Amino acid sequence: MTETTTAPTPVTRPEEIARPSLGRRVAGALGSRAVLAPIIATLVLIAFWEALVWINGWPNYVMASPSDLVPAYARYWELFLVMGWQTLWRTVLGLVLAVVVGVGLGMIMGFSRTMRDALYPLLVGFNAIPKATVVPIVALMFVGAHDFNTVLIAFMISFFPIAVSVSIGLSTLEPEYRDILRSLGASQSTIFWKIALPKTLPEFFGALKVAVTLAFIGTNLMEIVSPHGRGLGALFDSGKTNSDYPLMFAVLIALAFLGILLYYIVIVLEKIFAGWAERSPT
Template structure:
């Protein structure tokens, strides 16, 4: 009952939109341009072996590697900027500037540098996911209660103890907010990288189906990408609840 009370309206809206889509696609009558949801599900079932065995693992590898690198470098840089004013003045403008460059324009350059290897897609994913993790974690560290820090200092706490007891717990909610944004963007980054230059992956397969005028085949891997993004988001939510029981995350 709690599930229906919380998500009932959203589920109802999704079903309504799917019915409208199905009806509109049937009336339009050109499935190679606008396939219906039923056509897409049927095509997804027909392509299940090649998608799940060959292309989904390739995309998932790009996403996980990109997220891992963004976590390591993003969280590390945010802590470094928090601890050093010189580092903050040097790197923070560059972090902001990195988001003003269209990633889709850089992706072909990465393909030129790294070829069709996994790294060209990983770099695109990192470039997209690095920003929300870095900025949110940095803001979280700066949001620590200064009065609480001063009290611990008067009690003889070291800088490391203040970081672990005050600054890190204060940054965790912001960190997870950035991570939830990053995991959804990582799917987009991987798809963009595969779309522009790859020999495997869901984005690559969608582009290949487009050249064959297979509308349902184009949408089938997109459905998997969407489900993958939702699954990653839910995993982060579960991790957030486990690590932040004191916050009573709903």
């Protein structure tokens, strides 16, 4: 594009640049294609699954088909609601803890090179331990504190990506950003609130999307393993002991549904707080 001092040519036509209100932007994102495409994909997958079971003539203890799930949901819908809610709140609480601790650790490692060098190997080592092995240890350490244990595992499995992304976001802040504000006499905390924090938000939300699914894994590990557990994991376990195979599959689908639900909540939050990072397609 050409540049003249007096009359700059717009990069894009004004009507393309005009920013619609937030509500409209969210509505636009949920517009026809964004909603229709995943629904169609889901329907295709269900049809494929049904056909696969039907063609192979598998009994439902090998693989339940989608049509087997409907009676399971109809029969246990109350249990699904109660257990689903238990799984959901414990996962969300674990996630909130993961965000608080992860952001805190990320800030420490992002601002101090020494702390980064000191903590990184510890964090990586901790993350490398399979959480399935930690579950029985935690269950024994805090016997009976089922809610606490579950939240703890959900937290332990999901804080790592958040801590890493925040620390990278902060430590890769170009020095010029800092200089611009420091030369005006701004304090470290002003620099953090005005520049470092907002600039790190896109990375933070990227990590949060990973953390959401991880937290579900954590919650369910604990719910399945601990005796007399609650939540969808316990429902899965009871399906297993009663050889109710359609129930087991139904639980898996319910978990997937909750995962998708939380994921999209994160997407909406991201659009609100870090929507600026999204480049409009040109």
